[in-house]
Amino acid sequence: MQSDFSVANVVANSHSTKPMLYKVSAAWGNHEGSLLLWVLILALFGAAVAGFGGNLPAALKARVLSAQGMIATGFFLFIIFTSNPFARIFPPPMDGEGFNPLLQDPGLAFHPPFLYLGYVGFSITFAFAIAALIEGRVDPAWARWVRPWALAAWSFLTIGIALGSWWAYYELGWGGFWFWDPVENASFLPWLVGTALIHSASVAEKRDALKSWTILLAILAFSLSLVGTFLVRSGVLTSVHAFANDPERGLFILVLLAVAVGGAFLLYALRAPALKPGGLFAPISREGALVLNNLLLSVAAAAVLLGTLYPLFLDALGGARISVGPPYFNATFLPLMLPLFVVMGFGPMLAWKRGDVAGALQRLRAAMGVAGGVAIGVLIFDHDRHILAAIALALAAWIAAGTFVELAERIRLFRSPIADTLARARGLPRAAYGMTVAHLGIAILIAGVTATSAWQTELIQTMRVGENVTVAGYRFTFEGVSEVPGANYRAERGAFLVERNGRTIAHLFPERRFYPVEQRQTTEAAIHTTFFSDLYAVVGDGDGKGGHVVRIYHNPLVPWIWIGAIVTALGGGISLTDRRHRVGAPARADRGTAPQAAE
Amino acid sequence: MRRLLYILPVVLLGLVAVLAYLRLGKDPSILPSALIDRPAPEFALPPLLDGVPGLATADLKGQVALVNVFASWCAPCRVEHPVFLRLKEEGRVAIYGINYKDKPEDATAWLQRLGNPYTRIGADREGRAAIEWGVYGVPETFVIDREGRIRYRHVGPVQPRDLDEKILPLLRELQK
Amino acid sequence: MIRALALLLVLLTATPAWTVEPDEILADPAQEARAREVGQELRCLVCQNQAIDDSNAPLARDLRILVRERIKAGDSNAQVMDFVVARYGDFVRLRPPMRAETYLLWFGPALILAIALSALLLALRRRKAASRTVPLDANERARLDKILGGEP
CATH class of the missing domain: 1.20.5 (Single alpha-helices involved in coiled-coils or other helix-helix interfaces)
Incomplete structure (x- = not known):
């Protein structure tokens, strides 16, 4: 690969000594380059709609693609007028200025592409929403065409967010994984709305209901992606993730946002009231549960949006400068999640149209038993009696068990002969499996977040070579620090021997790296993961007397956060492969005829 | 009524866009001081240089003064230094310095090379006095009135324009 | 352009994050636990939405030490918060004030x-x-x- 140092962007972000992966990832690790990636993905998605959209009516397809094209035009103008990624400098320097070493990391190399696949994927659902509003009709066929795109975008976004969180976890040196940073929130908002969207789209598809609401969510998911872009690139906030302040770019994105989203909302205001209200359902039904899901997710998204933007707006109006940090989000967001998790457990058990709560609960006795058992177990074995942790873990168990019960019910496990069960299992649509897997992933994630937040063990002290400490039952022996050369850095590498009950568990080698080109230092935690917990070690400054500052953490269930996220995204992927999405979309029913039969 | 519901998103978006527009171009890293119009905090710092006395709260009463937080390791401090030297020549106002987390020898050499505009310099080696002043970056400059109250804070280097447009008019008013 | 901006102010900042250093930790675990509670509520002014406990910025360290001194001197958590807010304003509160x-x-x-x-x-x-x-x-x-x- 060539590094052309006459291109300003390459000079500012690369260096000849950098490893290959980071030479590539530096291309999108900066403002101009990341926009290139953005429009590349936009183009790929557009091509995908054109290519896979064979069963779309020509008029709808044309409208979707033109809406998509308008978004692309907006971004091209943005690049051309404010962010030329190929600007030249003369004379070209001998070498580049290097790249922020914090970003020279495999986690961050893949974090932006996945995030953008998610953000930009929602541009398709946005385009579908615009097309539907222009046509003035939304029917189950439309919902069926939109759902795979929403699922794909949502799955990518899930992975993108998880990668970012994972990176923070191992790079920042103390095991934190989520900070409610405005830019994290900016990626989380489209995720929350996207989650609502894939659920409401299933109601629109199966029951021809919630149509104008689904359209609104489709518009919102992409709008919030754009808001995120605005926040990161306009310089209106300080954040770890923010690119350099540039009000001119901010203004451009703001105008783009106002035109695209404002136009979409205006169209919505004009056309949505004319959409025919769809299928009726009783409050207690699958639809009812999904409406509750949407309501809670939307309010949660509103809370996060409010907390993220409030300081900016207060400042804009001449009010005080305030900070809205984790204490606010924990106080407002988490209480909304608890009822959502309760609904998640029994919602799938309710029948479409008219459900039977008593019957569902009856069949969920086992799940209730598991959840109750987990809660009691936590309260018995936890010395600190974390009530909230007990509730959250019980809910995770409730969701997981409920998901299994639901699947078992559908395939009549242990109720019918095994052959019948297998036949039913084969006959179950992929989307059903997708939901099961995704909900299971969320349960795993909840357990991971809860356990590591409630029961992290920390040890910070100065250790000498040969000394040992015991953390959460593991004995860490400090074996010293040595200098090791790296590809484009020098490292001080600490060594720990970890034993439990006299048995060697692992050797840990945390590093402190110094990048001479960038003149910056990073810490690389050493992590040994045992599925049920992470042993996390960081080595710090020497005290000049043979001792070194060390930080050792025992993070219970923390790997479950990322396992859960991957499983969740996998669920989205499985749902995506449902053959009804690929070929099964039937010819569009004529206006006014009955909706397709519910499952 | 129902129609209003459908208009709500576009109205909300408009509101958000206007607010975002108002906020554009403001530097979010510049914070207002919590100490404006409050008495200067209690502190007492030893001298940095021989012959130049240290700085304490009591020294700030009786005349209008500038208090400048500086350090030899701070590049922007060099940018504003000529402004203070000019101000000292004009003799318009007492300029006091708080030398923030600096090695005395470095700070001394720095002042010898660039000139010393300060009539009093307190050496704040631990940075504790700076916390009393609510300092979060260097340089920062405070305007103190005759009663020893903080009237203005400037974050970042004082450029000639800042001096002419904000600080000098305020000084004139306070010295009336 | 970016260079020029950076010249305007040396924020007392550094990346990446760290946390509490061993020499800061209070001998009394109950007091240290309280210091952590306060530390999670205080924003490190110069480091972008991080609590002072999660930052290695020198100013964050100074504030951590200050918090511990106040706690040792017998201040309640609220008094410690008020002490810092009196100097740095409401911006340091990660939990916005109710008003x-x-x-x-x-x-x-x-x-x-x-x-x-x-x-x-x-x-x-x-x-x-x-x-x-x-x-x-x-x-x-x-x-x-x-x-x-x-x-x-």
């Missing part, structure tokens, strides 16, 4: 939830009423008959 200009922030989510719930209930009631009053028209009746097997 007129933040009512919308604090009560907004509950308000939105209440509005959404009542809108939902209203829609359900209206829908129920609508479903009771609107009879099938002739066309629909005919289709229904067809679906049901053409019986009259």
Whole structure:
């Protein structure tokens, strides 16, 4: 690969000594380059709609693609007028200025592409929403065409967010994984709305209901992606993730946002009231549960949006400068999640149209038993009696068990002969499996977040070579620090021997790296993961007397956060492969005829 | 009524866009001081240089003064230094310095090379006095009135324009 | 351009994050636990949405030490917060203060939830009423008959 140092962007972000992966990832690790990636993905998605959209009516397809094209035009103008990624400098320097070493990391190399696949994927659902509003009709066929795109975008976004969180976890040196940073929130908002969207789209598809609401969510998911872009690139906030302040770019994105989203909302205001209200359902039904899901997710998204933007707006109006940090989000967001998790457990058990709560609960006795058992177990074995942790873990168990019960019910496990069960299992649509897997992933994630937040063990002290400490039952022996050369850095590498009950568990080698080109230092935690917990070690400054500052953490269930996220995204992927999405979309029913039969 | 519901998103978006527009171009890293119009905090710092006395709260009463937080390791401090030297020549106002987390020898050499505009310099080696002043970056400059109250804070280097447009008019008013 | 901006102010900052250093930790675990509680509520002013406990910025360290001194001197958590807020303003609070200009922030989510719930209930009631009053028209009746097997 060539590094052309006459291109300003390459000079500012690369260096000849950098490893290959980071030479590539530096291309999108900066403002101009990341926009290139953005429009590349936009183009790929557009091509995908054109290519896979064979069963779309020509008029709808044309409208979707033109809406998509308008978004692309907006971004091209943005690049051309404010962010030329190929600007030249003369004379070209001998070498580049290097790249922020914090970003020279495999986690961050893949974090932006996945995030953008998610953000930009929602541009398709946005385009579908615009097309539907222009046509003035939304029917189950439309919902069926939109759902795979929403699922794909949502799955990518899930992975993108998880990668970012994972990176923070191992790079920042103390095991934190989520900070409610405005830019994290900016990626989380489209995720929350996207989650609502894939659920409401299933109601629109199966029951021809919630149509104008689904359209609104489709518009919102992409709008919030754009808001995120605005926040990161306009310089209106300080954040770890923010690119350099540039009000001119901010203004451009703001105008783009106002035109695209404002136009979409205006169209919505004009056309949505004319959409025919769809299928009726009783409050207690699958639809009812999904409406509750949407309501809670939307309010949660509103809370996060409010907390993220409030300081900016207060400042804009001449009010005080305030900070809205984790204490606010924990106080407002988490209480909304608890009822959502309760609904998640029994919602799938309710029948479409008219459900039977008593019957569902009856069949969920086992799940209730598991959840109750987990809660009691936590309260018995936890010395600190974390009530909230007990509730959250019980809910995770409730969701997981409920998901299994639901699947078992559908395939009549242990109720019918095994052959019948297998036949039913084969006959179950992929989307059903997708939901099961995704909900299971969320349960795993909840357990991971809860356990590591409630029961992290920390040890910070100065250790000498040969000394040992015991953390959460593991004995860490400090074996010293040595200098090791790296590809484009020098490292001080600490060594720990970890034993439990006299048995060697692992050797840990945390590093402190110094990048001479960038003149910056990073810490690389050493992590040994045992599925049920992470042993996390960081080595710090020497005290000049043979001792070194060390930080050792025992993070219970923390790997479950990322396992859960991957499983969740996998669920989205499985749902995506449902053959009804690929070929099964039937010819569009004529206006006014009955909706397709519910499952 | 129902129609209003459908208009709500576009109205909300408009509101958000206007607010975002108002906020554009403001530097979010510049914070207002919590100490404006409050008495200067209690502190007492030893001298940095021989012959130049240290700085304490009591020294700030009786005349209008500038208090400048500086350090030899701070590049922007060099940018504003000529402004203070000019101000000292004009003799318009007492300029006091708080030398923030600096090695005395470095700070001394720095002042010898660039000139010393300060009539009093307190050496704040631990940075504790700076916390009393609510300092979060260097340089920062405070305007103190005759009663020893903080009237203005400037974050970042004082450029000639800042001096002419904000600080000098305020000084004139306070010295009336 | 970026260089020029960086020159304007040397923020007392550094990346990446760290946390509490061993020499800061208080001997009394109860006091240290309280210091952590306060530390999680205080924003490191110069490091972008991090709590002072999660930052290795020198100013964050100074503030951590200050917090511990106040706690050792017998201050309550609230008194320590007030001490820091008196010097740095409300911006250092990661939990925004409750007062007129933040009512919308604090009560907004509950308000939105209440509005959404009542809108939902209203829609359900209206829908129920609508479903009771609107009879099938002739066309629909005919289709229904067809679906049901053409019986009259």
